[in-house]
Amino acid sequence: MRVPESKNIALGETQQDLIIFLKQHHLTITKTRIKIIELFQESESALENNLIEKKTQHQFDRITVYRTLQAFLKTGIIHAIPTYSNSIRYALCKGDCNEHAHIDNHLHFICEKCGKTICLDKADISIIQLPKDYTIHKADAILSGICNVCKTAK
Numbered sequence: 001m002r003v004p005e006s007k008n009i010a011l012g013e014t015q016q017d018l019i020i021f022l023k024q025h026h027l028t029i030t031k032t033r034i035k036i037i038e039l040f041q042e043s044e045s046a047l048e049n050n051l052i053e054k055k056t057q058h059q060f061d062r063i064t065v066y067r068t069l070q071a072f073l074k075t076g077i078i079h080a081i082p083t084y085s086n087s088i089r090y091a092l093c094k095g096d097c098n099e100h101a102h103i104d105n106h107l108h109f110i111c112e113k114c115g116k117t118i119c120l121d122k123a124d125i126s127i128i129q130l131p132k133d134y135t136i137h138k139a140d141a142i143l144s145g146i147c148n149v150c151k152t153a154k
Helices: 015-024 031-042 049-055 062-074 148-152
Strands: 078-082 088-092 107-111 117-120 141-145
Touching: 015 031, 031 049, 031 062, 031 088, 049 062, 062 078, 062 088, 088 117
Parallel strands: 107 141
Antiparallel strands: 078 088, 107 117
């Protein structure tokens, strides 16, 4: 997963960069927040709650992981991706999201075999013609198919 960039706030690679990043988002610094941000940076795919819990080897309880994800959502660090199974996956936001607005109206691709979920930021989303006096606040679109790794695996 690519590291988001912003005019003012950038997510760096060192732990000190992560601390600065969290402070710039007005979040207190905790081991849980640092570890979960590191997981997002290391991942090439969106993450689910249970995967985060598994990757932290149960260092943090479920409530702490949930609250951390909610804080990241609220401050524009991550965005939620709905799935066909009604579970939610999370991915790092690009630099334009903040606590006031998520700018995450883009497509997502979910592999039907391995579940890998990626943001398709460069996909063009056509404008939908709504009836008069209707307003779109958010658009979620999911594409499913087979990823390149599963397609080449036999």
